[in-house]
Amino acid sequence: xxxxxxxxxxxxxxxxxxxxxxxxxxxxxxxxxxxxxxxxxxxxxxxxxxxxxxxxxxxxxxxxxxxxxxxxxxxxxxxxxxxxxxxxxxxxxxxxxxxxxxxxxxxxxxxxxxxxxxxxxxxxxxxxxxxxxxxxxxxxxxxxxxxxxxxxxxxxxxxxxxxxxxxxxxxxxxxxxxxxxxxxxxxxxxxxxxxxxxxxxxxxxxxxxxxxxxxxxxxxxxxxxxxxxxxxxxxxxxxxxxxxxxxxxxxxxxxxxxxxxxxxxxxxxxxxxxxxxxxxxxxxxxxxxxxxxxxxxxxxxxxxxxxxxxxxxxxxxxxxxx
Ligand SMILES: NC(=O)c1ccc[n+]([C@@H]2O[C@H](COP(=O)([O-])OP(=O)(O)OC[C@H]3O[C@@H](n4cnc5c(N)ncnc54)[C@H](OP(=O)(O)O)[C@@H]3O)[C@@H](O)[C@H]2O)c1
Numbered sequence: 469x470x471x472x473x474x475x476x477x478x479x480x481x482x483x484x485x486x487x488x489x490x491x492x493x494x495x496x497x498x499x500x501x502x503x504x505x506x507x508x509x510x511x512x513x514x515x516x517x518x519x520x521x522x523x524x525x526x527x528x529x530x531x532x533x534x535x536x537x538x539x540x541x542x543x544x545x546x547x548x549x550x551x552x553x554x555x556x557x558x559x560x561x562x563x564x565x566x567x568x569x570x571x572x573x574x575x576x577x578x579x580x581x582x583x584x585x586x587x588x589x590x591x592x593x594x595x596x597x598x599x600x601x602x603x604x605x606x607x608x609x610x611x612x613x614x615x616x617x618x619x620x621x622x623x624x625x626x627x628x629x630x631x632x633x634x635x636x637x638x639x640x641x642x643x644x645x646x647x648x649x650x651x652x653x654x655x656x657x658x659x660x661x662x663x664x665x666x667x668x669x670x671x672x673x674x675x676x677x678x679x680x681x682x683x684x685x686x687x688x689x690x691x692x693x694x695x696x697x698x699x700x701x702x703x704x705x706x707x708x709x710x711x712x713x714x715x716x717x718x719x720x721x722x723x724x725x726x727x728x729x730x731x732x733x734x735x736x737x738x739x740x741x742x743x744x745x746x747x748x749x750x751x752x753x754x755x756x757x758x759x760x761x762x763x764x765x766x767x768x769x770x771x772x773x774x775x776x777x778x779x780x781x782x783x784x785x786x787x788x789x790x
Pocket of ligand 1: 486487488489490512513579634635656657681682683684685686688689705722723737738739740741742745746748749775
């Protein structure tokens with residue numbers, strides 16, 4: 469079992485979970501079922517991943533077969549950008565819960581701090597970034613305060629046990645903390661040796677917000693988009709320094725990358741559809757790196773961000789990490 473992180477909401481969150489982005493809906497039910505069998509208890513989903521129905525089927529099968537009880541699982545989902553207007557939040561959460569076949573999410577996050585114009589699920593689901601499904605970006609007027617207040621209502625109505633944020637940076641977090649009646653339990657961010665974001669981590673620590681790292685393997689997740697700055701870099705798992713450290717502990721380079729994050733207090737949510745690698749990823753907390761090795765890996769930092777809209781599509785109208 470993975471260790472847990474105590475959230476400021478009072479709940480325990482597994483420190484190692486399973487990421488569901490780009491898990492093909494054709495295999496998602498089996499992948500989730502197999503991951504539960506392998507010992508995963510946290511699943512990181514989202515409306516945008518387009519596979520919540522199938523992931524829910526995997527969960528249902530595991531529960532039906534007695535592998536696990538609902539309360540032993542920690543299911544995370546996220547509010548997509550087109551549902552930030554206050555009257556859109558609860559209905560879409562109810563739809564997402566119905567898709568999963570669940571009564572509550574353990575954690576529900578604002579996926580990105582940008583509000584886009586509403587697209588009805590009957591028009592297109594998941595809606596994606598573009599209003600017309602092709603190239604048009606239309607922003608909505610919802611403020612983060614409006615959206616956060618609607619998120620707080622989800623806790624009050626029992627639809628989410630904890631709420632949090634993703635892809636937020638320091639300025640906006642300081643602002644949100646001014647009005648939050650319920651503080652964000654977690655902050656989910658891109659985090660790997662090429663993007664350490666130490667000041668953001670310091671802020672989260674000081675404010676008692678747990679941090680979850682996504683894309684822990686750096687460029688690995690972005691090669692399939694043929695992202696040029698991902699393709700050009702030496703993959704972290706093939707880097708000689710990382711490989712040398714891994715050999716010292718008799719571990720896989722992937723486990724070293726995950727341990728570097730968990731040992732510094734973060735949660736991780738690696739995605740792998742392969743049985744052997746998903747098991748290896750889960751077993752990444754039963755050894756300790758030396759302080760020196762942690763510092764060596766941290767020194768890879770180059771401030772390289774892969775997961776930003778302007779890396780995906782040419783529509784130059786959305787610079788949310790600007
Ligand atoms: N909040 C956000 O905006 C946001 C953004 C991105 C991601 N996320 C979340 O974070 C999760 C993880 O991030 P991610 O999916 O971008 O990337 P990741 O977990 O860093 O990497 C996934 C890639 O690495 C491969 N891989 C996984 N384990 C491996 C291992 N032990 N050895 C070799 N290759 C391995 C996978 O291939 P195989 O599947 O073929 O093994 C896949 O290509 C996502 O699934 C999602 O839940 C959130």
